[in-house]
Amino acid sequence: MGASRPHVPVIVFAALVAMFSLVPLGFIGWVTYDVGWETVKTLVFRPRVGELILGTLYLELLTIPLSIAVAVGLAWLTERTDIPGARLWAWLAITPLAVPAFVHSYAWVSLVPGMRGLSGGVFVAVLAYFPFLYLPVAAALRRLDPAVEDAAASLGLAPVAVFFRVVLPQLRLAICGGSLLIGLHLLSEYGLFAMIRFDTLATAIVDQFQSSYNSPAASMIGGVLVTCCLFLLGLEVLLRGNERYARIGAGAARPANLQRLGRFALPVLLLPATLAVLTLGVPLLTLGRWLWLGGAAIWDNEVTGAVGQTIVLALAGGILATMTAAPMAWLSVRAPGRLQRFLEACHYYVGSLPGVVVALALVSVTVRFLLPLYQTFALLLAGYVLLFLPRAMVGLRASIAQAPVELERAAVALGRTPGQAVRQITLRLAAPGAAASVALVSLGITNELTATLMLAPTGVDTLATRFWALTSEIDYVAAAPYAVMMVVLSLPLTLFLHAQSKRTAGQ
Numbered sequence: 001m002g003a004s005r006p007h008v009p010v011i012v013f014a015a016l017v018a019m020f021s022l023v024p025l026g027f028i029g030w031v032t033y034d035v036g037w038e039t040v041k042t043l044v045f046r047p048r049v050g051e052l053i054l055g056t057l058y059l060e061l062l063t064i065p066l067s068i069a070v071a072v073g074l075a076w077l078t079e080r081t082d083i084p085g086a087r088l089w090a091w092l093a094i095t096p097l098a099v100p101a102f103v104h105s106y107a108w109v110s111l112v113p114g115m116r117g118l119s120g121g122v123f124v125a126v127l128a129y130f131p132f133l134y135l136p137v138a139a140a141l142r143r144l145d146p147a148v149e150d151a152a153a154s155l156g157l158a159p160v161a162v163f164f165r166v167v168l169p170q171l172r173l174a175i176c177g178g179s180l181l182i183g184l185h186l187l188s189e190y191g192l193f194a195m196i197r198f199d200t201l202a203t204a205i206v207d208q209f210q211s212s213y214n215s216p217a218a219s220m221i222g223g224v225l226v227t228c229c230l231f232l233l234g235l236e237v238l239l240r241g242n243e244r245y246a247r248i249g250a251g252a253a254r255p256a257n258l259q260r261l262g263r264f265a266l267p268v269l270l271l272p273a274t275l276a277v278l279t280l281g282v283p284l285l286t287l288g289r290w291l292w293l294g295g296a297a298i299w300d301n302e303v304t305g306a307v308g309q310t311i312v313l314a315l316a317g318g319i320l321a322t323m324t325a326a327p328m329a330w331l332s333v334r335a336p337g338r339l340q341r342f343l344e345a346c347h348y349y350v351g352s353l354p355g356v357v358v359a360l361a362l363v364s365v366t367v368r369f370l371l372p373l374y375q376t377f378a379l380l381l382a383g384y385v386l387l388f389l390p391r392a393m394v395g396l397r398a399s400i401a402q403a404p405v406e407l408e409r410a411a412v413a414l415g416r417t418p419g420q421a422v423r424q425i426t427l428r429l430a431a432p433g434a435a436a437s438v439a440l441v442s443l444g445i446t447n448e449l450t451a452t453l454m455l456a457p458t459g460v461d462t463l464a465t466r467f468w469a470l471t472s473e474i475d476y477v478a479a480a481p482y483a484v485m486m487v488v489l490s491l492p493l494t495l496f497l498h499a500q501s502k503r504t505a506g507q
Contacts, residue, residue: 007335011343014328018346021386024353025226027361031219043220048204053224055118056200059186060232062122063129064179070126071133071178072171074272079141081259081268089272090138091495094131096279098490100447100464101128102191103483104279106471107286109195121198127279128192129185131494133178135436136398140174141167172239173401177394180236180348184390187228188354191449191468201225202354206450209356222357229349237341287487290480302466303481310446310462310489313377317384318442321392322434324385329396347389355451358386362455380455387451388444392437399433439493446489463489 032040043049077083078090096104105124108115115123144167190206193199201221208218261268291298328347331340350358362383366374373379449464456465463482470479 007331010327010331011335011339014331014340014343014347017324017328017389018343020382021346021350021389023365024222024350024358024361024386027364028219028223028226028357031216032223035216039216040220043217044224049221049224052199052201052204052221053228055198056187056228058118059121059125059198059200060183062118063125063186064182066122066126067130067133067182068175068179070130070275071137072168072175074130074275075134075138075141077268077272079138081261082265083261083268083272084265089276092272092276092280093134093138094494095491096128097131097443098487098494099128099280099283100191100449100467100483100486101125101185101189102195102447102449102468103283103287103486104128105192105195107283110286111282116197118198120196121193121200124192124196125186125189127275129182132181132185133175136174136178136394137171139398140171144170173398176236176239177398180232181390181394183232184229184348187225187232190354190356201228205354206356209360218357222353225353225357226349229353230345233345233348283487287480287484290477291484294477294480298478299481302461303485306461306463306466306482307485307489309460310464310486313380313384313452313462314442314445314489317381317388317445318438318440320381321385321388321441322396322437325389325392325396325437326434329393330400332393332397333400344393347393350386350389353387355383355387355448356454358383359451359454362386375455375457377457377460380452380457380460383451383455384441384445384448387448388441391440391444395433395437395440399436435496439496443490443493446486446493 035043074089074093078086078093083089101124104127108120108124186200188202189200190202193203194206201224205218205221205225208221325347328340328344332344362379363374366379446462447464448462449468452462452465453468456462463486467479467482467486470476470482
């Protein structure tokens with residue numbers, strides 16, 4: 001496929017998406033120009049912003065390494081050892097995705113009222129977000145060729161050395177992608193940290209907008225948040241490298257031999273069992289108490305309406321975001337370059353912005369230039385695409401990276417056009433990753449809060465917005481059905497994610 005010509009249509013489409021993703025950044029830039037440099041210096045270069053940056057930095061530096069340790073350790077146990085009930089623990093490892101982050105936070109605050117600040121924020125964030133790392137790491141472990149590990153062991157390396165020198169480097173792409181996703185979530189999360197009473201750049205932005213709808217201070221903090229995101233993107237590019245991850249050779253990789261735990265099996269069970277209790281037991285216990293106090297009276301027609309609207313928005317947004325991200329995901333693997341890196345950064349940076357910033361940017365643009373789109377489903381779906389492009393990119397990019405480019409070239413040599421080769425070969429091989437991306441985005445939309453509050457047409461209430469409205473009124477009993485239904489809708493998606501990750505490995 002040697003010439004760059006076949007890449008041009010894909011680059012054009014990716015560039016159009018990148019331009020659209022720059023709308024929030026353009027909004028911040030316009031506000032910056034409008035208020036003037038002197039006002040910018042006053043609003044940005046002040047002690048309070050420094051405290052917020054430091055708090056957000058501590059949050060990232062503590063949460064991401066802890067999440068990596070938990071996810072990699074759990075993935076190794078469930079995929080490469082004979083731990084009892086491996087399938088059950090693997091499924092329970094991803095089910096925390098079914099519980100919204102702000103529900104995790106409220107459950108723990110209800111159980112431990114004194115849980116506040118950085119330590120509480122890191123604890124809840126690890127529980128809520130480590131599945132974003134577990135999923136790609138577990139999938140990567142299933143697809144690794146154990147012959148490489150056998151060769152390393154035959155050269156005299158101990159099992160621990162084989163893991164750190166052979167296995168862990170091959171997990172780099174999965175770890176970097178999942179870590180980036182968690183880092184972006186930490187930058188943009190509002191509900192979790194608002195309930196835990198830990199101030200971050202995101203919570204400060206929302207507080208500013210709540211006090212003043214057109215707040216230059218909030219926009220300036222949004223600019224700082226974008227800078228943090230660009231730093232994360234650059235760091236992820238440096239760490240992931242350009243190594244090849246697809247296997248080429250005769251036959252297929254055999255399944256890995258499971259490590260026998262022996263007398264350590266029962267003690268090792270403490271890790272997945274403790275995680276299951278912390279991530280699922282506590283939220284379900286809290287929600288069960290709310291439902292018990294409310295009885296049957298709290299289940300009304302409003303709950304049914306919110307369920308239907310949430311399902312429609314989640315499926316439509318998931319499919320649209322994945323289709324939108326596909327060209328860039330293909331380019332980032334098949335045709336890396338300076339332009340492609342820039343376009344990829346445009347796809348990713350918007351994921352670090354709080355939904356309220358993205359929503360206000362879209363509202364400002366539509367009110368000024370596209371008024372008929374204001375408060376429509378189209379605008380709401382556009383907001384979802386912007387917010388969840390990073391989720392769609394991670395799954396697609398990892399799957400495309402493991403589809404050998406030589407198969408595309410062979411298809412072209414047999415008479416297929418480059419476009420046909422991509423559609424008939426690469427996209428089919430990457431289908432499990434695409435399905436996982438749809439599920440991940442749908443999960444995010446099911447639990448999305450701030451952007452939905454601002455962009456949804458009149459009369460549209462999702463489960464998340466109804467739950468937040470009722471908890472804001474301190475009516476936790478009435479809010480319980482909405483939280484429960486968010487979990488119920490999300491559980492099939494988590495099961496689907498797990499099934500697709502196993503299909504990727506041919507299991």
